[in-house]
Amino acid sequence: MEKDIQLTKEDFTSDQETRWCPGCGDYSILAQMKKVLPTLGIPKENFVFVSGIGCSSRFPYYLDTYGIHGIHGRAPVIASGVKLARPDLKVFVITGDGDGLSIGGNHLIHLFRRNIDITIILFNNQIYGLTKGQYSPTSEKGKVTKSSPFGSLENPFNPVQMALASGATFVARSIDRDPKHLAETLARAAKHKGTAFVEVYQNCNIFNDGAFISLTDPKEKKKHLLKMEHDKPFVFGEKDEHLLAWTGKKFAVASSDMKENGREILKHNENGSGPAVEFMLASLSHGPELPTPIGIFRSIEMETYDEMLTQQVEHAKEKKGEGDLKKLFTGGYTWTNN
Amino acid sequence: MSEKDVQELERVTICFAGDSGDGMQLTGSQFTNTTAGIGNDLNTLPDYPAEIRAPIGTTFGVSGFQIQFSSSNVHTPGDSPDVLVAMNPAALKVNLKQLVNNGIIIINTDSFQSRNLTLAGYASNPLEDGSLDGHQVFPVNITGLTREALNDVDLSLKEKDRCKNFFALGMTYWMYSRPLETTETWIGQKFKGKDALIEANTKALKAGYSYALSTEIFTTSYKVPKAEKQAGHYRNITGNQGIAFGLITAAKKAERELFLGSYPITPASDILHELAKHRNFGVKTFQAEDEIAGIGAALGAVYAGALGVTTTSGPGIALKSEFMGLAMMTELPLVIINIQRGGPSTGLPTKTEQSDLLQALYGRNGESPIPVIAAAGPADCFNAAFEAARIALQFTTPVILLSDGYIANGTEPWLIPDPGTIPDIVIKQPRTDEEYLPYKRDPERLSRLHALPGTPGLEHRIGGLEKQDVTGNISYDSDNHDKMVRIRADKVGRINRFVDDPELIGKDHGDLLILSWGSTYGPILAAVEKVQKQGREVSWCHLRWINPLPSNLSRFINNFKTVLIPEINLGQLSKVIRAEYLVDARGFNKVRGLPLKTSELLEEIDSILKGLN
The missing domain is CATH 3.40.50.920 (Rossmann fold)
Incomplete structure (x- = not known):
C-alpha cells in the first residue's frame, strides 16, 4: 500500500494565504512539515491537524489536510476524541507555549500519561504573540513585558521535563532555524507509535526577537547548542572540543579527550537512559553554564490507549456477541401485561 | 390464627427508610419488581444522602426509597407516603413530616435505643412520648426477630443483622398481598454459590411474611388490583438508563459508533457507568481529566464520524460552554446532556431542580443558538435521547438534552419497544465527485454536509472563527457575519417544522x-x-x-x-x-x-x- 502513495509538498499546500508576520519562525516549521508529510507513507486524507488558539494554531489552515482550529488550550482533547473514534487516522496537535502549557496544561499532561497515538508539536517562542506581547509560562523570570512592566515574577516551565515527568513515550526538542534537524525530528516524532512531543524553539521576531539567538547565531551556536545523537557521546563546542560527562548526580563539562584519561564516556541512549539522566539533560536548557540539548530525549515503545480501547471493543464483541438491542432492552427483570 | 380482614385499595405509597448501610435501595427495588410483576402501575424515587457513608444513625445518613403503586395510572412516586418503614430513629425523624395523616409506621424498635435517639436529635423516645399520635404505629423488634429466625444459619451476627431489611420487606409483602417468588429468585441469583447467604436472606424474608401474617399487631392486609396498562413486555427503567439505551439505539440506527466523553458528576455518572458496560455495541466511553476534556473529546469524535455525546450536570455545563460554542460554530452534531441538580454553584448535588434552562438557552458568548429538548419522565428519557441524537445528526447542530435528578434516578415501567420498528436515522454524505463546500446548506433544513476525515478529496479545515458563507473559509467581513448570525438562528428556529408539536x-x-x-x-x-x-x-x-x-x-x-x-x-x-x-x-x-x-x-x-x- 505505502509504495503507491506518491505525494509532494505541493499536495499539502492549502489555498489559504499564510498570515504570519514576515520573518516568523512558524514559516520554517510549516515548510519542514510539508516536506515530512509526503514521506510518511500515509494517504493525504488520513491526516488530521488539530490546534488550539494562538499564532501557532493557525497552522492547520495552511495545510491541505483535514483540520480543526479549536479553542484555547484544548487541542489535545479534540485530538484524543478524533484518534479514539478513528484509530486509522494520523493525528497531529499544533500548539504553543501559552496554548499548551498555560490554559491547556492540564490536557497536555493527561495526554502524555495516556499515550494516545498523537504527535504534538509545541511552538515555544516564550511570549504571547497573538495577544501582542505578554509573558508566557516559558518566559524567563524577570521578563519585562506589557503585562509585567516591573519584571515577571514567575519561574518558567521546562516543557521537555514536563513531558518526561508525565510519561510521554517520545520527547524531543528542535529549533526553527535548523531546518534539517527540524525535519528529521518531525519525521521521527510522526513515525513514533504513541504520544510524541516535540518542543520547537521558535523565534517571534515581533515580540521576543532573539530569544534563542545564542542557539542560532552561526558564530555562537556551537558553544551553546548540544545536538544529541543516539549512541554517541554528548559533544559540543566550536571544534567539538567539549564533552558532557555524567558524574552520577549531574552533568559537567569535560574535554573531549576525556576517554584517554581512562574514564568511561556516557553515550546518549534515546530508548531509555533512565529518568535521572533524561531529566538532567532536560534541565540543561535552563541552567546558566551548560549547553542546551536538542534532539530526542526519549523514544520508548509502550502499548497505546487507542490500541487497548480497540481491543476492549473487540473482546467484548467476541465474548458477548455484536450488540443486540433486543437483548439490551430485556436484560434484567421484565414482565408482560396482557 | 384468626381470619384477617383484607381491604382493597386503589393506590398506596410506601417509603422505606433507614441508615445508608441498611439496604433500603435494595429493599425498595425488590418491592418494585414484585409489584411490577403482579401488574400494578408504579413510579419510584430513591432519596439518598450526598455523603457516601455518613455517620451511622444521623439524619444526614438516612437513605430512603419511595414507591407509589396503583390499580390505575401512576405518574409520580407520590406526594406523601401512606406507609413509612423506619429502620432507625433518624429515618423516622427525616420522613415523618411527609407522612399522610393516620399513616402507617412500621418501626424497628431494636434501633430505638438512647444512643440512636440522641444521634437523630430526639430528646425523648417518640414511641413513648406521644409524638406519633394520629398515626398507626406498628412497633416490631425487627433485628431481634431476624436473629431468631437465622438462629441455625452459619453466619456472623453482623451478617445476620444485614438481613433485617428482608424481614421488613417480607412484612410489607404480606401487608400488600405480594408474592415472595420474585425476590426469592433474585436472592438465588444474586448470592449464587454462597448458600449461607441464600438461606439467610430467604429465611428472613419468609420470617417477616409469617410474622405479619400470624401476629396480632397486623389485623388487616390490603390488595391493590392489577392496573389496566397497555399490553406488552415491560421493564422498570431509570431516566439515566433510558438515556443510555436511547443513545445506543440512535447510534445503531444512524450506523455511527457511540462515543461518550464524560467526567464523573452527580447525578449524571450513571449514564457513564451504563454506557461503559456496552463495548460490544462499539460504545467507546472516555473518562476525561475534566469536564472540558469530556466535551472536547466528544466533539473530536464527532468530527471523525462518531455519534459524540457528553454527559454532566449544571456545574459541568458551565465549564463546557466554550466548547458548546465551538460545536455550534462548526455546526457539528454533538449531544450535550445535562442532568440538572440543585444549584447554584455546587448547590444540592443529590437533589432535583429545573434551574439550568436559561443556562441551556443562553449560557454562551455571542449569538449562539442551540436546540434544547427536555425529557418528561424516566421512560421518556429513552425517546428524548434518541430524538436529541436524530436532530443533532440530521441538522448538523449540537443539541442540549435536559433531564434532572428526579427522573434520572426515579423509575417507572417502560414498554419495551421492538427495535425493528424504530426508524433509521439517515445522514446525508457529501459527494466526492464535485467540489466540497463545507458551509453549503440544505435549502430546507439549512444543515450542512459533514465530510469525514479519511474521505479522499474532501480535505477541509473548520474552526471557531467566523466563516464565509458557503465556503467556510475564515471571514471578518461585517455583512457576512450579520448573514451568518441570522442563518444559524434560522437553522435552529426552523427545527420545529420537522418535529412533532406537543399535544x-x-x-x-x-x-x-x-x-x-x-x-x-x-x-x-x-x-x-x-x-x-x-x-x-x-x-x-x-x-x-x-x-x-x-x-x-x-x-x-x-x-x-x-x-x-x-x-x-x-x-x-x-x-x-x-x-x-x-x-x-x-x-x-x-x-x-x-x-x-x-x-x-x-x-x-x-x-x-x-x-x-
Whole structure:
C-alpha cells in the first residue's frame, strides 16, 4: 500500500494565504512539515491537524489536510476524541507555549500519561504573540513585558521535563532555524507509535526577537547548542572540543579527550537512559553554564490507549456477541401485561 | 390464627427508610419488581444522602426509597407516603413530616435505643412520648426477630443483622398481598454459590411474611388490583438508563459508533457507568481529566464520524460552554446532556431542580443558538435521547438534552419497544465527485454536509472563527457575519417544522392553560387528570422542545384567561414565554430540591379558578 502513495509538498499546500508576520519562525516549521508529510507513507486524507488558539494554531489552515482550529488550550482533547473514534487516522496537535502549557496544561499532561497515538508539536517562542506581547509560562523570570512592566515574577516551565515527568513515550526538542534537524525530528516524532512531543524553539521576531539567538547565531551556536545523537557521546563546542560527562548526580563539562584519561564516556541512549539522566539533560536548557540539548530525549515503545480501547471493543464483541438491542432492552427483570 | 380482614385499595405509597448501610435501595427495588410483576402501575424515587457513608444513625445518613403503586395510572412516586418503614430513629425523624395523616409506621424498635435517639436529635423516645399520635404505629423488634429466625444459619451476627431489611420487606409483602417468588429468585441469583447467604436472606424474608401474617399487631392486609396498562413486555427503567439505551439505539440506527466523553458528576455518572458496560455495541466511553476534556473529546469524535455525546450536570455545563460554542460554530452534531441538580454553584448535588434552562438557552458568548429538548419522565428519557441524537445528526447542530435528578434516578415501567420498528436515522454524505463546500446548506433544513476525515478529496479545515458563507473559509467581513448570525438562528428556529408539536390536552381556549416542560410532567398530569374529571376548564401543554418553541403554541396561548407555568425554579420558562408571546404568564415555583407535589398544584389551580369566577 505505502509504495503507491506518491505525494509532494505541493499536495499539502492549502489555498489559504499564510498570515504570519514576515520573518516568523512558524514559516520554517510549516515548510519542514510539508516536506515530512509526503514521506510518511500515509494517504493525504488520513491526516488530521488539530490546534488550539494562538499564532501557532493557525497552522492547520495552511495545510491541505483535514483540520480543526479549536479553542484555547484544548487541542489535545479534540485530538484524543478524533484518534479514539478513528484509530486509522494520523493525528497531529499544533500548539504553543501559552496554548499548551498555560490554559491547556492540564490536557497536555493527561495526554502524555495516556499515550494516545498523537504527535504534538509545541511552538515555544516564550511570549504571547497573538495577544501582542505578554509573558508566557516559558518566559524567563524577570521578563519585562506589557503585562509585567516591573519584571515577571514567575519561574518558567521546562516543557521537555514536563513531558518526561508525565510519561510521554517520545520527547524531543528542535529549533526553527535548523531546518534539517527540524525535519528529521518531525519525521521521527510522526513515525513514533504513541504520544510524541516535540518542543520547537521558535523565534517571534515581533515580540521576543532573539530569544534563542545564542542557539542560532552561526558564530555562537556551537558553544551553546548540544545536538544529541543516539549512541554517541554528548559533544559540543566550536571544534567539538567539549564533552558532557555524567558524574552520577549531574552533568559537567569535560574535554573531549576525556576517554584517554581512562574514564568511561556516557553515550546518549534515546530508548531509555533512565529518568535521572533524561531529566538532567532536560534541565540543561535552563541552567546558566551548560549547553542546551536538542534532539530526542526519549523514544520508548509502550502499548497505546487507542490500541487497548480497540481491543476492549473487540473482546467484548467476541465474548458477548455484536450488540443486540433486543437483548439490551430485556436484560434484567421484565414482565408482560396482557 | 384468626381470619384477617383484607381491604382493597386503589393506590398506596410506601417509603422505606433507614441508615445508608441498611439496604433500603435494595429493599425498595425488590418491592418494585414484585409489584411490577403482579401488574400494578408504579413510579419510584430513591432519596439518598450526598455523603457516601455518613455517620451511622444521623439524619444526614438516612437513605430512603419511595414507591407509589396503583390499580390505575401512576405518574409520580407520590406526594406523601401512606406507609413509612423506619429502620432507625433518624429515618423516622427525616420522613415523618411527609407522612399522610393516620399513616402507617412500621418501626424497628431494636434501633430505638438512647444512643440512636440522641444521634437523630430526639430528646425523648417518640414511641413513648406521644409524638406519633394520629398515626398507626406498628412497633416490631425487627433485628431481634431476624436473629431468631437465622438462629441455625452459619453466619456472623453482623451478617445476620444485614438481613433485617428482608424481614421488613417480607412484612410489607404480606401487608400488600405480594408474592415472595420474585425476590426469592433474585436472592438465588444474586448470592449464587454462597448458600449461607441464600438461606439467610430467604429465611428472613419468609420470617417477616409469617410474622405479619400470624401476629396480632397486623389485623388487616390490603390488595391493590392489577392496573389496566397497555399490553406488552415491560421493564422498570431509570431516566439515566433510558438515556443510555436511547443513545445506543440512535447510534445503531444512524450506523455511527457511540462515543461518550464524560467526567464523573452527580447525578449524571450513571449514564457513564451504563454506557461503559456496552463495548460490544462499539460504545467507546472516555473518562476525561475534566469536564472540558469530556466535551472536547466528544466533539473530536464527532468530527471523525462518531455519534459524540457528553454527559454532566449544571456545574459541568458551565465549564463546557466554550466548547458548546465551538460545536455550534462548526455546526457539528454533538449531544450535550445535562442532568440538572440543585444549584447554584455546587448547590444540592443529590437533589432535583429545573434551574439550568436559561443556562441551556443562553449560557454562551455571542449569538449562539442551540436546540434544547427536555425529557418528561424516566421512560421518556429513552425517546428524548434518541430524538436529541436524530436532530443533532440530521441538522448538523449540537443539541442540549435536559433531564434532572428526579427522573434520572426515579423509575417507572417502560414498554419495551421492538427495535425493528424504530426508524433509521439517515445522514446525508457529501459527494466526492464535485467540489466540497463545507458551509453549503440544505435549502430546507439549512444543515450542512459533514465530510469525514479519511474521505479522499474532501480535505477541509473548520474552526471557531467566523466563516464565509458557503465556503467556510475564515471571514471578518461585517455583512457576512450579520448573514451568518441570522442563518444559524434560522437553522435552529426552523427545527420545529420537522418535529412533532406537543399535544394540547383539553380545549384550545378556556379559563386556564398550564404550560410546562421536563420532569414536572408526572405531577402535573396527575393534577390535570383530576381537575378535568371534575369538568373544569383547564388545558395543558407540555413542551418537548424549548428551543425552538413549537409552532402550534402561538395559535392557542392567547385564548386563555390565565397561563400558569409550574417549574422547579424561579420562573425561567415563564420569562421566555412572556418575552416570546407577550402573555402575562404566571409561575408556580417551588425550589426545594424536590419534585412538585400534585396536591400543591391542585390547590394553586383551585385558587386561580376561584379568583376567575
